Amino acid sequence: MPAEHMVRRFDDELEKLDATISEMGGLAESQLAMALAALREHNSETAEKVMKADNRVDELDRAVQNQVIRMLALRQPMANDLRLIVTSIKIASALERIADYAKNVAKRSLQIQPLTTPSPALSGVDRLGRLVQALLKDVLDALASKDIERARAVWTRDADIDDVYHGLVRELLTYMMEDARTISACTQLMFMAKNIERIGDHATNIAELLLFRWTGEEVVEERPRGTS
Amino acid sequence: MPAEHMVRRFDDELEKLDATISEMGGLAESQLAMALAALREHNSETAEKVMKADNRVDELDRAVQNQVIRMLALRQPMANDLRLIVTSIKIASALERIADYAKNVAKRSLQIQPLTTPSPALSGVDRLGRLVQALLKDVLDALASKDIERARAVWTRDADIDDVYHGLVRELLTYMMEDARTISACTQLMFMAKNIERIGDHATNIAELLLFRWTGEEVVEERPRGTS
Numbered sequence: 001m002p003a004e005h006m007v008r009r010f011d012d013e014l015e016k017l018d019a020t021i022s023e024m025g026g027l028a029e030s031q032l033a034m035a036l037a038a039l040r041e042h043n044s045e046t047a048e049k050v051m052k053a054d055n056r057v058d059e060l061d062r063a064v065q066n067q068v069i070r071m072l073a074l075r076q077p078m079a080n081d082l083r084l085i086v087t088s089i090k091i092a093s094a095l096e097r098i099a100d101y102a103k104n105v106a107k108r109s110l111q112i113q114p115l116t117t118p119s120p121a122l123s124g125v126d127r128l129g130r131l132v133q134a135l136l137k138d139v140l141d142a143l144a145s146k147d148i149e150r151a152r153a154v155w156t157r158d159a160d161i162d163d164v165y166h167g168l169v170r171e172l173l174t175y176m177m178e179d180a181r182t183i184s185a186c187t188q189l190m191f192m193a194k195n196i197e198r199i200g201d202h203a204t205n206i207a208e209l210l211l212f213r214w215t216g217e218e219v220v221e222e223r224p225r226g227t228s
Numbered sequence: 229m230p231a232e233h234m235v236r237r238f239d240d241e242l243e244k245l246d247a248t249i250s251e252m253g254g255l256a257e258s259q260l261a262m263a264l265a266a267l268r269e270h271n272s273e274t275a276e277k278v279m280k281a282d283n284r285v286d287e288l289d290r291a292v293q294n295q296v297i298r299m300l301a302l303r304q305p306m307a308n309d310l311r312l313i314v315t316s317i318k319i320a321s322a323l324e325r326i327a328d329y330a331k332n333v334a335k336r337s338l339q340i341q342p343l344t345t346p347s348p349a350l351s352g353v354d355r356l357g358r359l360v361q362a363l364l365k366d367v368l369d370a371l372a373s374k375d376i377e378r379a380r381a382v383w384t385r386d387a388d389i390d391d392v393y394h395g396l397v398r399e400l401l402t403y404m405m406e407d408a409r410t411i412s413a414c415t416q417l418m419f420m421a422k423n424i425e426r427i428g429d430h431a432t433n434i435a436e437l438l439l440f441r442w443t444g445e446e447v448v449e450e451r452p453r454g455t456s
Contacts, residue, residue, distance in 0.1 A: 020391060069310045072300060082297045089317055090293075173412060180405050187401065187418065194419070218290060 050106035278334035359364035
């Protein structure tokens with residue numbers, strides 16, 4: 001095959017890779033939104049929908065892996081391309097994890113009985129969820145618009161989420177100690193909060209990968225952590 | 229540079245990559261062992277040691293990424309090499325996650341007050357930890373000895389760990405409901421159990437990656453899950 005065709009094929013593959021990752025990002029976002037809605041509205045149908053849709057994300061993660069392998073076989077990519085390719089694999093993994101955590105939130109929402117769940121606890125988890133949703137949206141926007149500064153801004157925001165998360169855990173412990181009937185629900189909420197906090201970590205991790213992809217700079221310092 | 233030298237350099241890099249991953253594996257194993265010891269012996273010094281050693285694992289994860297980028301720049305690798313390279317990145321990520329979960333177990337062990345911790349609950353977490361330790365050891369042995377059958381065996385064993393984990397969660401909930409003073413410790417133990425269970429998931433995930441690396445076969449079916 002003439003060299004020119006190879007280059008064109010490589011560029012086509014690059015576009016396809018971007019498209020797959022952006023489809024994964026969209027799915028991860030909507031999975032999180034639906035999981036939070038399922039919790040808020042005690043809607044088991046929505047929860048089931050989230051649990052079913054997770055397969056598609058796993059499929060796309062495997063697709064990224066195979067696309068990358070194909071691209072590497074097509075030509076010997078240069079430094080920039082290589083960073084792009086290597087970070088693609090890692091971003092896909094992070095998005096797959098995010099969708100998986102959303103699925104877990106949805107699954108746990110099925111265990112929440114409104115009668116034995118303190119409603120401020122429920123709102124607390126929802127609030128944390130919205131913070132993390134905004135973070136995830138920002139990092140995906142940064143990815144789509146190749147906006148380095150936006151990616152950098154995401155990186156520093158994780159600390160707020162940490163603080164909200166730790167405050168919520170303390171609140172949940174208090175409910176459990178005050179009323180043993182809430183223990184089961186609050187335990188579920190605590191795990192959900194942890195899952196949501198982990199989604200925030202992965203979003204921040206994607207921001208780090210984007211910085212590495214675009215600048216070659218590696219983020220080795222510990223990122224800002226919450227104070228609590 | 230003559231072609232022969234390129235090949236030799238590639239093979240050298242391949243060896244270096246294997247060495248880095250096997251160092252990561254050894255560290256992940258020892259981090260988990262020390263975290264469990266810290267919990268068992270209420271030893272805060274050991275816990276601190278685990279928390280400090282985590283940096284080294286993160287460093288090695290970045291080293292794998294850079295080695296892979298260097299190798300891809302050296303030559304256009306063939307299908308087998310590519311699978312090896314792509315799975316190396318993912319295995320390194322999984323080991324980094326495992327070490328991170330071990331660090332989290334160590335950190336939480338500092339919060340465990342022997343007086344308000346039901347000792348069977350503590351032994352339960354330790355038992356789960358040993359099961360997962362054995363699983364991790366097996367998958368690392370499979371990696372070192374390139375033993376496909378051993379990797380395949382790891383893949384099916386995760387279900388037992390799921391069962392033990394879910395039994396333990398039920399047990400912890402019972403203690404919390406019976407005696408509110410145990411809530412704080414049991415919550416920590418529940419998160420530790422979750423972390424340990426996740427280590428098992430990642431070990432299984434490494435087994436899947438090894439199967440893909442050596443055979444090209446992708447494990448798309450759901451792996452066996454516990455019944456509880």
